[in-house]
Amino acid sequence: MKLLILNGPNLNRLGKREPDVYGSKTLNDLESFLKKHGESANVRVTMKQSNWEGQIIDWIHDAENSYNGIIINPGAFTHYSYAIRDAVAGITLPVVEVHISNVHAREEFRKESVIAPVCVGQISGFGFEGYLMGMDYFIRREGHGTD
Protein backbone atom coordinates (compact mmCIF):
# COMPACT_ATOMS: atom_id res chain seq x y z
CA MET A 1 0.00 0.00 0.00
CA LYS A 2 1.15 3.52 -0.78
CA LEU A 3 0.07 6.52 1.28
CA LEU A 4 0.63 10.20 0.54
CA ILE A 5 1.01 12.50 3.53
CA LEU A 6 0.49 16.18 2.73
CA ASN A 7 1.33 19.07 5.01
CA GLY A 8 0.22 22.64 4.39
CA PRO A 9 1.53 26.09 5.28
CA ASN A 10 3.92 26.74 8.15
CA LEU A 11 4.34 23.05 8.91
CA ASN A 12 7.88 23.27 7.50
CA ARG A 13 8.55 25.32 10.67
CA LEU A 14 7.66 22.54 13.10
CA GLY A 15 10.14 22.51 15.96
CA LYS A 16 10.63 26.30 15.78
CA ARG A 17 7.02 27.35 15.45
CA GLU A 18 4.98 27.78 18.69
CA PRO A 19 6.61 24.74 20.38
CA ASP A 20 4.12 25.01 23.25
CA VAL A 21 1.35 24.19 20.74
CA TYR A 22 3.08 22.00 18.15
CA GLY A 23 5.97 20.48 20.13
CA SER A 24 9.73 20.58 19.58
CA LYS A 25 10.03 17.90 16.88
CA THR A 26 10.62 18.86 13.24
CA LEU A 27 8.96 17.88 9.96
CA ASN A 28 11.94 15.59 9.27
CA ASP A 29 11.32 13.88 12.61
CA LEU A 30 7.68 13.41 11.58
CA GLU A 31 8.72 11.90 8.26
CA SER A 32 11.12 9.38 9.88
CA PHE A 33 8.47 8.50 12.48
CA LEU A 34 5.87 7.76 9.79
CA LYS A 35 8.28 5.97 7.44
CA LYS A 36 9.39 3.71 10.30
CA HIS A 37 5.78 2.86 11.09
CA GLY A 38 5.13 2.29 7.38
CA GLU A 39 8.03 -0.17 7.10
CA SER A 40 6.66 -2.28 9.93
CA ALA A 41 3.29 -2.52 8.17
CA ASN A 42 4.48 -2.81 4.56
CA VAL A 43 3.22 0.66 3.69
CA ARG A 44 5.20 2.99 1.44
CA VAL A 45 4.96 6.53 2.78
CA THR A 46 5.62 9.66 0.74
CA MET A 47 5.48 12.94 2.64
CA LYS A 48 5.30 16.41 1.07
CA GLN A 49 4.89 19.93 2.43
CA SER A 50 4.02 23.21 0.73
CA ASN A 51 3.10 26.72 1.78
CA TRP A 52 1.25 27.13 -1.54
CA GLU A 53 -2.39 26.25 -2.01
CA GLY A 54 -2.07 25.49 -5.74
CA GLN A 55 0.83 23.11 -5.15
CA ILE A 56 -1.22 21.15 -2.62
CA ILE A 57 -4.13 20.99 -5.08
CA ASP A 58 -1.83 19.68 -7.85
CA TRP A 59 -0.50 16.99 -5.51
CA ILE A 60 -4.06 15.93 -4.60
CA HIS A 61 -4.99 15.61 -8.29
CA ASP A 62 -1.81 13.70 -9.14
CA ALA A 63 -2.23 11.28 -6.22
CA GLU A 64 -5.20 9.54 -7.74
CA ASN A 65 -3.23 7.14 -9.92
CA SER A 66 -0.29 6.58 -7.60
CA TYR A 67 -1.58 6.14 -4.04
CA ASN A 68 -4.21 4.24 -2.05
CA GLY A 69 -5.04 7.14 0.24
CA ILE A 70 -4.05 10.58 1.49
CA ILE A 71 -3.48 11.92 4.99
CA ILE A 72 -3.58 15.70 4.94
CA ASN A 73 -2.80 18.38 7.48
CA PRO A 74 -3.92 21.44 5.52
CA GLY A 75 -2.69 23.90 8.21
CA ALA A 76 -4.65 27.14 8.18
CA PHE A 77 -6.10 26.24 4.73
CA THR A 78 -8.31 23.86 6.73
CA HIS A 79 -10.47 26.74 7.79
CA TYR A 80 -11.08 28.51 4.47
CA SER A 81 -9.76 26.74 1.38
CA TYR A 82 -12.77 25.78 -0.71
CA ALA A 83 -10.28 25.02 -3.49
CA ILE A 84 -8.58 22.26 -1.46
CA ARG A 85 -12.00 21.00 -0.38
CA ASP A 86 -13.07 20.77 -4.04
CA ALA A 87 -9.84 18.98 -4.94
CA VAL A 88 -10.46 16.38 -2.20
CA ALA A 89 -14.12 16.03 -3.21
CA GLY A 90 -13.10 15.57 -6.84
CA ILE A 91 -10.90 12.50 -6.41
CA THR A 92 -11.92 8.95 -5.63
CA LEU A 93 -9.17 8.35 -3.04
CA PRO A 94 -10.09 8.30 0.65
CA VAL A 95 -8.62 11.27 2.54
CA VAL A 96 -8.08 11.64 6.29
CA GLU A 97 -7.61 15.11 7.82
CA VAL A 98 -5.11 15.39 10.66
CA HIS A 99 -4.18 18.19 13.06
CA ILE A 100 -1.34 18.14 15.55
CA SER A 101 -3.13 20.44 17.98
CA ASN A 102 -6.70 20.08 19.17
CA VAL A 103 -8.35 22.62 16.85
CA HIS A 104 -11.56 22.43 18.89
CA ALA A 105 -9.83 23.67 22.04
CA ARG A 106 -8.33 26.78 20.43
CA GLU A 107 -9.59 29.97 18.73
CA GLU A 108 -13.15 29.95 17.33
CA PHE A 109 -11.98 30.15 13.70
CA ARG A 110 -10.08 26.87 14.06
CA LYS A 111 -13.20 24.93 15.03
CA GLU A 112 -14.49 24.95 11.49
CA SER A 113 -12.91 22.80 8.79
CA VAL A 114 -14.24 23.31 5.27
CA ILE A 115 -12.29 20.20 4.22
CA ALA A 116 -13.29 17.63 6.89
CA PRO A 117 -16.84 17.14 5.49
CA VAL A 118 -15.40 15.66 2.27
CA CYS A 119 -12.85 13.51 4.16
CA VAL A 120 -13.37 10.11 5.77
CA GLY A 121 -12.88 11.90 9.08
CA GLN A 122 -10.76 14.24 11.15
CA ILE A 123 -8.12 13.41 13.79
CA SER A 124 -7.15 16.33 15.99
CA GLY A 125 -5.13 16.90 19.15
CA PHE A 126 -2.90 13.82 19.32
CA GLY A 127 0.32 15.43 18.13
CA PHE A 128 2.36 13.36 15.65
CA GLU A 129 0.43 10.28 16.82
CA GLY A 130 -2.57 11.57 14.85
CA TYR A 131 -0.79 10.86 11.54
CA LEU A 132 -0.05 7.36 12.80
CA MET A 133 -3.72 6.86 13.68
CA GLY A 134 -4.56 7.96 10.12
CA MET A 135 -2.10 5.39 8.74
CA ASP A 136 -3.55 2.68 10.98
CA TYR A 137 -7.01 3.48 9.64
CA PHE A 138 -5.80 2.75 6.09
CA ILE A 139 -3.91 -0.38 7.19
CA ARG A 140 -6.89 -1.82 9.06
CA ARG A 141 -9.31 -0.82 6.31
CA GLU A 142 -7.17 -2.63 3.76
CA GLY A 143 -6.93 -5.71 6.00
CA HIS A 144 -10.68 -5.92 6.43
CA GLY A 145 -11.35 -5.36 2.75
CA THR A 146 -13.93 -2.66 3.50
CA ASP A 147 -14.45 0.22 1.15
Ligand code: DQA
Ligand atom coordinates in the same frame (compact mmCIF):
# COMPACT_ATOMS: atom_id res chain seq x y z
C1 DQA B 1 -2.91 22.79 12.47
C2 DQA B 1 -4.02 23.63 13.07
C3 DQA B 1 -4.34 24.83 12.18
O1 DQA B 1 -5.39 25.59 12.76
C4 DQA B 1 -3.12 25.70 12.04
O2 DQA B 1 -3.40 26.77 11.17
C5 DQA B 1 -1.93 24.94 11.61
C6 DQA B 1 -1.68 23.63 12.19
C7 DQA B 1 -2.48 21.63 13.38
O3 DQA B 1 -1.83 20.72 12.89
O4 DQA B 1 -2.77 21.64 14.58
O5 DQA B 1 -1.12 25.43 10.82
O6 DQA B 1 -3.36 22.23 11.25
